Amino acid sequence: MKVPSIFSALLLASAAGFAALTPAAAGDYVVGVIVPQSGQTAFIGDSALKAMILRAEQINAEGGINGHKIKLDAQDEKCNPTSAVNIAQEFVNGSGVAGVLGPFCSADSIAVKPIFARAKVVDLTVASTADAITKDSKWTFQIAAPDGVYAQTLANYAADHGKKIAILNDTSAFGLGAYATVDKVLKQRNANVVAHEQITAGQADLTPQVLKLKQAGADFVVALVLGGDAAKLCLTSRDLGFKAQLAGQTAWSFPNVLSLSKGACDGAIFTDPFDPDKPEAKSMLDAYQKRWNDRPQSYFAAAGWDALSLWAEAAKKAGTAGSDEIDQEKLLDALDNTKGYKGVMGVGDATINFSATDHIALDVDGTHLRRIQGDKLISLGDEKSK
Amino acid sequence: MLEVRQLVSGYGPVEAVHGIDLKVAEGKAVAVIGANGAGKTTFLRTISGLMPLWSGSVTFEGRDVTRLSAHELARVGISHVPEGRKVFKPLDVETNLELGSYSRRDRTGASTRQDLERIYELFPRLRERRRQVTGTLSGGEQQMVAVGRALMGRPRLLLLDEPSLGLAPQIFHEIFAVLRRIMAEGVGMLIVEQNVRLALENTESAYVFQTGKVALHGPSRDLLTNETVKKAYLGGSI
Amino acid sequence: MSDFLQLLVGAVTLGAIYALIALGFNLIFAASRLMNFAQGDLAMLGAMVGVTLAGTLHLPFSLVVLAAVVVVGLLFLAFNLGVLRPLAKRNATLTSMVMATLALSMFLQGAAELIWGRLEQAVPSPVGSTPLLVGGIVIVPHYLVVVGTSAVAFLAMFFFFRRTLTGKALLATGFEPEAARLVGINPVSMVALTCFLGGGFAALGGLIIGPITFAAPWMGLSLAVKGFAASMLGGLGSLPGALLGGLIVGLLETFGAGYVSSAYSDAIIFLALMLILFVRPAGLLGSPLVTGEHF
Ligand SMILES: Nc1ncnc2c1ncn2[C@@H]1O[C@H](COP(=O)(O)OP(=O)(O)O)[C@@H](O)[C@H]1O
Ligand SMILES: [Mg+2]
Numbered sequence: 001m002k003v004p005s006i007f008s009a010l011l012l013a014s015a016a017g018f019a020a021l022t023p024a025a026a027g028d029y030v031v032g033v034i035v036p037q038s039g040q041t042a043f044i045g046d047s048a049l050k051a052m053i054l055r056a057e058q059i060n061a062e063g064g065i066n067g068h069k070i071k072l073d074a075q076d077e078k079c080n081p082t083s084a085v086n087i088a089q090e091f092v093n094g095s096g097v098a099g100v101l102g103p104f105c106s107a108d109s110i111a112v113k114p115i116f117a118r119a120k121v122v123d124l125t126v127a128s129t130a131d132a133i134t135k136d137s138k139w140t141f142q143i144a145a146p147d148g149v150y151a152q153t154l155a156n157y158a159a160d161h162g163k164k165i166a167i168l169n170d171t172s173a174f175g176l177g178a179y180a181t182v183d184k185v186l187k188q189r190n191a192n193v194v195a196h197e198q199i200t201a202g203q204a205d206l207t208p209q210v211l212k213l214k215q216a217g218a219d220f221v222v223a224l225v226l227g228g229d230a231a232k233l234c235l236t237s238r239d240l241g242f243k244a245q246l247a248g249q250t251a252w253s254f255p256n257v258l259s260l261s262k263g264a265c266d267g268a269i270f271t272d273p274f275d276p277d278k279p280e281a282k283s284m285l286d287a288y289q290k291r292w293n294d295r296p297q298s299y300f301a302a303a304g305w306d307a308l309s310l311w312a313e314a315a316k317k318a319g320t321a322g323s324d325e326i327d328q329e330k331l332l333d334a335l336d337n338t339k340g341y342k343g344v345m346g347v348g349d350a351t352i353n354f355s356a357t358d359h360i361a362l363d364v365d366g367t368h369l370r371r372i373q374g375d376k377l378i379s380l381g382d383e384k385s386k
Numbered sequence: 387m388l389e390v391r392q393l394v395s396g397y398g399p400v401e402a403v404h405g406i407d408l409k410v411a412e413g414k415a416v417a418v419i420g421a422n423g424a425g426k427t428t429f430l431r432t433i434s435g436l437m438p439l440w441s442g443s444v445t446f447e448g449r450d451v452t453r454l455s456a457h458e459l460a461r462v463g464i465s466h467v468p469e470g471r472k473v474f475k476p477l478d479v480e481t482n483l484e485l486g487s488y489s490r491r492d493r494t495g496a497s498t499r500q501d502l503e504r505i506y507e508l509f510p511r512l513r514e515r516r517r518q519v520t521g522t523l524s525g526g527e528q529q530m531v532a533v534g535r536a537l538m539g540r541p542r543l544l545l546l547d548e549p550s551l552g553l554a555p556q557i558f559h560e561i562f563a564v565l566r567r568i569m570a571e572g573v574g575m576l577i578v579e580q581n582v583r584l585a586l587e588n589t590e591s592a593y594v595f596q597t598g599k600v601a602l603h604g605p606s607r608d609l610l611t612n613e614t615v616k617k618a619y620l621g622g623s624i
Numbered sequence: 625m626s627d628f629l630q631l632l633v634g635a636v637t638l639g640a641i642y643a644l645i646a647l648g649f650n651l652i653f654a655a656s657r658l659m660n661f662a663q664g665d666l667a668m669l670g671a672m673v674g675v676t677l678a679g680t681l682h683l684p685f686s687l688v689v690l691a692a693v694v695v696v697g698l699l700f701l702a703f704n705l706g707v708l709r710p711l712a713k714r715n716a717t718l719t720s721m722v723m724a725t726l727a728l729s730m731f732l733q734g735a736a737e738l739i740w741g742r743l744e745q746a747v748p749s750p751v752g753s754t755p756l757l758v759g760g761i762v763i764v765p766h767y768l769v770v771v772g773t774s775a776v777a778f779l780a781m782f783f784f785f786r787r788t789l790t791g792k793a794l795l796a797t798g799f800e801p802e803a804a805r806l807v808g809i810n811p812v813s814m815v816a817l818t819c820f821l822g823g824g825f826a827a828l829g830g831l832i833i834g835p836i837t838f839a840a841p842w843m844g845l846s847l848a849v850k851g852f853a854a855s856m857l858g859g860l861g862s863l864p865g866a867l868l869g870g871l872i873v874g875l876l877e878t879f880g881a882g883y884v885s886s887a888y889s890d891a892i893i894f895l896a897l898m899l900i901l902f903v904r905p906a907g908l909l910g911s912p913l914v915t916g917e918h919f
Binding site for chain 3: 040171200227239259
């Protein structure tokens, strides 16, 4: 049962009363967070913000950074570029922030990029997956895996497991970009691609495309479609008795798709940068459970956790004990030298490494596939061992 | 029954009729003649409420109807057969006629049937063509539809704008024969006509319009023999 | 063959929706010669009413249909009285009034995003979701609701225009506005009536396609584009034209994707539209008598 977002926002606000969201005292490091907190997209920010609050409380309890406590200043980006830009401007022009985490929605992250670049402020985007997030600015980092990485992961998995592979993409920038990647990988790997179909995002009826995939005898569909289209694909496939393995991007596991598809996406697999069973994830989830009496399923909490942790590591090097401001050039330098960081995000032994030319936290090794099963998201490894 | 006082009207900033006084006595027929562009159409359209009246007044059967808009005027008992007929071309003949009864508050299925019968009796050709799309009729037949449609509103005053325009003589004579029958029943008429002889022969009195003003008026019989009218409009030919 | 029939099911369902959108579009056009570019967003609003009343409040579907039609119909009627009429009184051109409908379209989209959010939401169907199998063809029960609703709407409108004087008066207003006034038809109330009906039919279309496509603030655009294409194809202002045009667009979209190329199904629709307009500028069933008079 999903708690209406307004209530979760209130809950968070009241929780913040005794957490890291309390008004900044002199000498606190203020970290600005640009995060969706209201409306339909609140689910994106909800668990991430809770994880950040928890992480900030831990760091503060251990004495803070260089003697400074972390204070989070979370503002609602509403998954709307205009709101995000306003918040970014406020962070840049106002009393100043020691760091910025977010935005979460890709369009918002792209919209604020020039503001932080101009102001020379480091921005760690949390859940934005567009490929363009870190392009053309040395000030922006990407904690979530980009769509291109997901596409590669999907393609590799398809090549390993599909005998007759079909590709379905929408004709948006996302769909076309992901298709180019998938197509390239599958060709390199000499995979047997039996069909390629396209839809217009938001298309009313997917019958023609699904029928063609079925005719082609596909047993594995790399489905580069999002949101309602993903749900429609699941529903239409079920109705038409098309039983191939459907595989999509991480957004397939979000509550909106799960509720729209009414169970039809059961059994579908999706790319994910999160493995709840790896030790770092387990300890984060335990702490989260204790603090919030809740267990997040998607990767957002992990992304929020890692974003704040990465910032804190770098701030330790860039800050000085005397000042509550952090030299952003030094912060950038410290982040660029992040090597071998074992995060909550990522799977297996994957580590997060940045450099002056690479601000993307995760690559193909850091992502894997999980399966939608009822209202649970399970790792494929789990399933195999059963 | 109709009294127009000092009617002024025009297009945009341009005044086209400049203070017209005109009367139609109860059940009588009045002709308005004049050269092209004299303001006859403008005058009729202003009375009907199709154009805004700048100043002056219009009373009908003692009631001030100056400010009524066109659809309200139709309900008062004035029917206007517009210049160029303006029939509903894509609809069939009978539907055109039926729509003529739209203004009648006391309309019933039976009264409409009865009125239709009467129109078909007046214009037997329309009965033959009742299911035909009006746009495919000849000009004369379309004019019959336009007149029939106006009559379906059971008007007490009929305004006609150039009913004979572009029609063969035998057709407009047929139409005028019908108009005379209607007049005989006591329906008043205000007829704008470029066929001056036809107009004067079928009316009691007449007004001659010249550049938006009344140049001359009097009994139609007198105007038929008036030298000026003869020279200007009758040309001695017809 | 069975694939052909399977595609046909989807095509007819889509066609029925596009026909409903085109119907509202044509109604408004018939009386006022106004092209209402907010038609798709009025449909979106109908779907959103469904999200709230059927999805959240669980009201019975018949009540939801009534509410969507009345609420959205009244909304567009209010737009007519509050915006279009005052514009007309200030001698605005038809073009600027069309622009006003475009502004309404953007406003509705923004407002819907504020109220309902940007992500798709489910619109409940009045019937179950277990597909029926008819001779190997899969029919989702809701598809029958769509086709049935559309058929009833068209039958009602055919009756309205063929059998009632008000319906005929409405057509007359479009053909000869002045002559219509001269027989006592108040054009203002005729246009108001079509605005109500046009808004209502759009809402009906949006509400019944909602369970298939989901409801989202941006769903109106593609409905408007397809509905407009249907209207042009069949003949602007024509009632049977809306039905024929809607079905053709549905067939082109589905069979274009099924047999030609899924990437170009929209392009195929507009190619066909251009070809047909080239041969018959007034559309398949549009009367040249009508269009010639007004353009
Ligand atoms: N739509 C119009 N716009 C501007 N001027 C017009 C219009 N119609 C008529 N006029 C002008 O108004 C005057 C009267 O025209 P009209 O009433 O049509 O004359 P008539 O019917 O006697 O031929 C003429 O000078 C004509 O040019
Ligand atoms: Mg004239």
